[in-house]
Amino acid sequence: MEENKLREAEFMFKAILKENNNNGSALFGLGRICIRLEDFDSAIYYLRRACEHLPKMLDPLFALAHCFNQVGSPVDAKTVLEYTLSIAKHNAQAHYELSQFYLDYGFIDNAKKTLEQGLKCPYGPVSVFMLNELVQIAPVSELEQHLQLLEQLLDTYDNERLKVVAYYALGKCHHRLKNHDQAFDFFQLANDIQLQFCDFKTSAMLPFFHKLKQHFNEDFFKKPTDKVASTFTPTFIVGLPRTGSTLLEQMLVQHSNIGSIGENTILSDAIVPFLEKRSETSYPYCFDNLSTSTKDYCRTLYVEEIKKRRVGDEVVINKLPANFQNLGMIYSLFPEARIIHLTRNFKATAWSVFSNHFAADEPYFCSISEFETYAQAEQNLMAHFNNHIPRNIFTLSYEALLEHPNKMITKTLNFLNQKFEPQCLEYYKDRRSITTLSKAQVRKPISKAPLTSWQPYEKHIIALLNHADETQTNQVSP
Incomplete structure (x- = not known):
């Protein structure tokens, strides 16, 4: 096993x-x-x-x-x-698992009670994960007691990964208490430790992005596309992490004709390996000179994944942000695919990534300078695809979505050839499962707080970026 x-x-x-x-x-x-x-x-x-x-x-x-x-x-x-x-009843893990169910399905009060009961059990590794959830949903008046418990637990942990979670939780606590300098210090500690677990630099990905632009070029997009008889409209929400994909998806799936398969990796986990094995070449070169029958088989793999997820709507969303890397493949298989590109103020996005705990050990999740490299690569690649398939791509600003939700959802639905339905603005009443980092936030009506919540940290963000620039300059100096 x-x-x-x-x-x-x-x-x-x-x-x-x-x-x-x-x-x-x-x-x-x-x-x-x-x-x-x-x-x-x-x-x-x-x-x-x-x-x-x-x-x-x-x-x-x-x-x-x-x-x-x-x-x-x-x-x-x-x-x-x-x-x-x-x-x-005295097992903390049992409390944590049930609380996760409540959080995923939007029963926030039940989750809070279950987490609080779980913290009365003997402490263990799961205790810090419970506190990390609790400090994000508890009233501000209760945060001081959670701070004290986090500091006590931190002294008992030798495991660096548990310390990372504790530092993120302490950062969240101080952020909500408006202790911004203390919050930054803890987020910095969490990021610094987590970055040590990463075994590559974001710059190592840049040759791959360059290959994508070289391969999926003007000649590629000029080739005649297959006529695909599809019973649904494949739709992809792409962009950087923490740009509002969960909120947008939650709003769109309230529509009577729209469903979702979530952050699905079928393209990279099944279709790409099949083509690489068949052609004995790596991605993206495995997309050279594909026959219609081969493409049909790849489309069948995608359709079977949708059936497995029991989604049967006219529009089917895949909201994996990193699919921006797969737009050439998507267009080749589904020439009529709809692609929604979410954007957000860079500093706001960078801070949101920096202040949230991503389980994956990827450098752009735990370093603002690494994230800047990743963000620039994403921006360049999206500009490339926008230049070649503009009809397939709709760019939506997260800020515009928060400022003018009615107008922007209507525009998005028009792009998907769907009429506006008012329940799209009442997304927070829905009880479908959400497992992303935003699962608690999207259970509330739209808030404009994310437009400004990062601003107290702007000086820290600038300092980190300047430090990275100075370090890089010193490394390349004669």
């Missing part, structure tokens, strides 16, 4: 079950394999049986709840997690 040799693992688990059909560990193992393969219906079958034969283990229950969420059965997921908590 650790080596991702799933066929071998499956064979061994099934061999165990031939000897004992009720071996809970083998059933749990098969359930985990099915989760890796995203065969959630089969996973549910195995995990249900595993839970029967491993009554004292919580992990199979957590996995079962996850699968119910994946197949669109939140009521079953909630039942499993509430049952888990009932048999493990």
Whole structure:
């Protein structure tokens, strides 16, 4: 399992079950394999049986709840997690898992109560994750007590990754208390430590972006495109992280004809590997001289992913921001695709990234100077695609969306050939699952606070960028 040799693992688990059909560990193992393969219906079958034969283990229950969420059965997921908590009242992880369910589905008060109860359990690694969630939804009047607990926990942790989460949480606390200098210091500590876990520099990605522009050039876009008979309009929300993709998606999916498959990686995880293996060349060169039948197969992979997610709307959104790197591929497969490019003030975006904990160890998530390199590359690549396929791309400013939501949503819907529906502005009443960093914010009506909340840190942002420039200049000086 650790080596991702799933066929071998499956064979061994099934061999165990031939000897004992009720071996809970083998059933749990098969359930985990099915989760890796995203065969959630089969996973549910195995995990249900595993839970029967491993009554004292919580992990199979957590996995079962996850699968119910994946197949669109939140009521079953909630039942499993509430049952888990009932048999493990003093287990902090059980509280955390249920609180995550409440947060994902917008039950903020329930999440807050569950997190507070979880902090009464014996402290462990999960405690700091609970506090990181709690400090973002608790009233300001309660933040001082959370600050004290965070500082106590910080002294007990030797694990650097746990310290990173604690520093982000402390930064959030001080930010909400308007202690901006202290907030910056903690965010800086969190970013500095997390950056040490990154094993590459953003500059290492620049040759790849250059290849994209070279390959998906004027000659590429001049080639005749296939006539694709599609029952839906593939729509992609792209751009930098923290530019409002979750808010926009949440507003759009309230429309009666619009659905979403979330931040889906089918293009890079399935379609690109298939083409690279078939052509024995890397991306983007694997897109040279594709036959219509090969493209049809790639389109089928995408359609099957949509069916798996049980989305059957006229417009189907994929909101993975990094898909800006895949626009040449998207246009080749779906010439009528709609691409919504979200933009935002650079300093505001950079600060939002800098002050939020991204789990992935990627340098532009934990360094403002690294983020600047990434942002410039994204801007250049989007300018390239805008030049070649302007009809497919609609650029939407996050600031404009907050200032004029009615007007901008109407424009966006027009781009998608849909009429305005008033429920798009009542997105915060919806209870569908949201798992991004913005899941608590989008449960409220539109606020203009993000337009100015970064401004107390402008001097810090400028100082970090200037320091990076000076360092780079010194490195290249004779």
